[in-house]
Amino acid sequence: MVVIIGLEGSANKIGIGIIRDGEVLSNPRRTYITPPGQGFLPRDTxxxxxxxxxxxxxxALDQAGLKPNQIDGIAYTKGPGMGAPLASVAVVARTISKLWNKPILGVNHCIGHIEMGRLITGAANPTVLYVSxxxxxxxxxxEKKYRIFGETIDIAIGNCLDRFARVLQLSNDPSPxxxxxxxxxxxxxxxxxxxVVKGMDVSFSGILSFLExxxxxxxxxGEYTKGDLCFSLQETIFAMLIETTERAMAHCGSREVLIVGGVGCNLRxxxxxxxxxxxRGGKLYATDMRFCIDNGAMIAQAGWEMYKAGVRTDWEETGITQRYRTDEVDVVWRD
Structure with a gap:
C-alpha cells in the first residue's frame, strides 16, 4: 500500500488530504472569505x-489515524496559481519532507483535479472540461500528455463569475x-x-465588461432583476463551454465528459x-463540492499516481511555477 499526503494552497483554500491506494482517508480544508464586493489579495491569502x-x-493526520512514519510521500501544488499562497504552502511541504525524510512530488494543480475526477467517477478516458x-x-x-484543445483567451470563467458577484454585492460565503x-x-x-467562441477558444472579458x-x-x-442577470450570464457562458467541449469530443471520438474544477459543481x-x-449517446461524469472545489486529496491522488510510476521531484525543482501549463507535464502513469 502507498500512502500520499497532498497539500493544496493555490488560491483562497488551504487543504490537506491523505490518499491510500484510491481511498480518501482525510480531506480537511479552510477557505479565506472576504467581505461582499471584495476579492482576495495574494498577500492576505x-x-x-x-x-x-x-x-x-x-x-488530516488525526482524521486518517496516521503518523508521519506511515506516509510514503509528500505531494504539493507546484502551480499554477497565486504566487504568495503557493509559496507559503510549498515551504511547509519542503519542511515536512525533510523532517519526515520522505520524497517530495510537485503536482500540477489541473492534473490534480483530473486525477481526482477520474478516481471518484470512474471515467476511463474522458474529454475534460476544467473550469475554475x-x-x-x-x-x-x-500520447503521455493532457492536451489542451481549447481555453479562455483572457479571464477564467470562475474569475468572471466572481467579479460579477462583486458588481451585484453578492456574498463570498461560501463562494461567489x-x-x-x-x-x-x-x-x-x-x-x-x-x-464569444473563437474556434476552440472562449472569451469572457467582453461579457463581464458589458454587464459591469x-x-x-x-x-x-426594474427592467431586469439580479436573478435575471445571473440567469442570463450562466446560460450564455455555459453554452460557450458546451459548444467547445462537444467539438473536442467529436475530434477525439469520445463518449465521456468529465467536469472538474470549482465551477464544475454548478448544477446548471x-x-x-x-x-x-x-x-451524442455519451455520458457525463461530475463530482460534488467535496472534490471539485480545490482540496488536498486531489493533490495527493495525482502524487500517488506519480509516486507509483516512479516519478520524484528533485529538491532543486521544489519551488513553485505560477504559469504551469497542463500540457507541460509528462503523464507517465497512463497507457
Missing part, C-alpha cells in the same frame, strides 16, 4: 494559509459562484449577452452538459 496550515495538517477561478480549458489525453448559481434560480428573463457597465442601470430601472452547468452528452 498567503497570511491566512500560514495561520491555518499546521492546524489543517494535524486534522483561475483556469478554463478543454482537455483530452493523448455558488451565490450566483442560487440567485440565477430566481431569474427567468433572458438578457442577450455577447457570445449596464447591471446597475438595468436593476435600478452539469444539467446543460448532460443534455449534450445524452444527445
Amino acid at each position: 498567503a497570511k491566512h494559509h500560514r495561520e491555518q496550515v499546521l492546524i489543517v495538517l494535524r486534522e 477561478g483561475g483556469n478554463t480549458q478543454v482537455i483530452a489525453y493523448a 459562484g455558488y451565490n450566483i448559481e442560487q440567485t440565477a434560480k430566481e431569474g427567468n428573463k433572458f438578457l442577450q449577452l455577447p457570445y 457597465e449596464k447591471a446597475d442601470k438595468l436593476v435600478a430601472s 452547468l452539469q444539467e446543460m452538459m448532460g443534455v449534450m452528452c445524452e444527445e
Whole structure:
C-alpha cells in the first residue's frame, strides 16, 4: 500500500488530504472569505494559509489515524496559481519532507483535479472540461500528455463569475459562484449577452465588461432583476463551454465528459452538459463540492499516481511555477 499526503494552497483554500491506494482517508480544508464586493489579495491569502496550515495538517493526520512514519510521500501544488499562497504552502511541504525524510512530488494543480475526477467517477478516458477561478480549458489525453484543445483567451470563467458577484454585492460565503448559481434560480428573463467562441477558444472579458457597465442601470430601472442577470450570464457562458467541449469530443471520438474544477459543481452547468452528452449517446461524469472545489486529496491522488510510476521531484525543482501549463507535464502513469 502507498500512502500520499497532498497539500493544496493555490488560491483562497488551504487543504490537506491523505490518499491510500484510491481511498480518501482525510480531506480537511479552510477557505479565506472576504467581505461582499471584495476579492482576495495574494498577500492576505498567503497570511491566512500560514495561520491555518499546521492546524489543517494535524486534522488530516488525526482524521486518517496516521503518523508521519506511515506516509510514503509528500505531494504539493507546484502551480499554477497565486504566487504568495503557493509559496507559503510549498515551504511547509519542503519542511515536512525533510523532517519526515520522505520524497517530495510537485503536482500540477489541473492534473490534480483530473486525477481526482477520474478516481471518484470512474471515467476511463474522458474529454475534460476544467473550469475554475483561475483556469478554463478543454482537455483530452493523448500520447503521455493532457492536451489542451481549447481555453479562455483572457479571464477564467470562475474569475468572471466572481467579479460579477462583486458588481451585484453578492456574498463570498461560501463562494461567489455558488451565490450566483442560487440567485440565477430566481431569474427567468433572458438578457442577450455577447457570445464569444473563437474556434476552440472562449472569451469572457467582453461579457463581464458589458454587464459591469449596464447591471446597475438595468436593476435600478426594474427592467431586469439580479436573478435575471445571473440567469442570463450562466446560460450564455455555459453554452460557450458546451459548444467547445462537444467539438473536442467529436475530434477525439469520445463518449465521456468529465467536469472538474470549482465551477464544475454548478448544477446548471452539469444539467446543460448532460443534455449534450445524452444527445451524442455519451455520458457525463461530475463530482460534488467535496472534490471539485480545490482540496488536498486531489493533490495527493495525482502524487500517488506519480509516486507509483516512479516519478520524484528533485529538491532543486521544489519551488513553485505560477504559469504551469497542463500540457507541460509528462503523464507517465497512463497507457
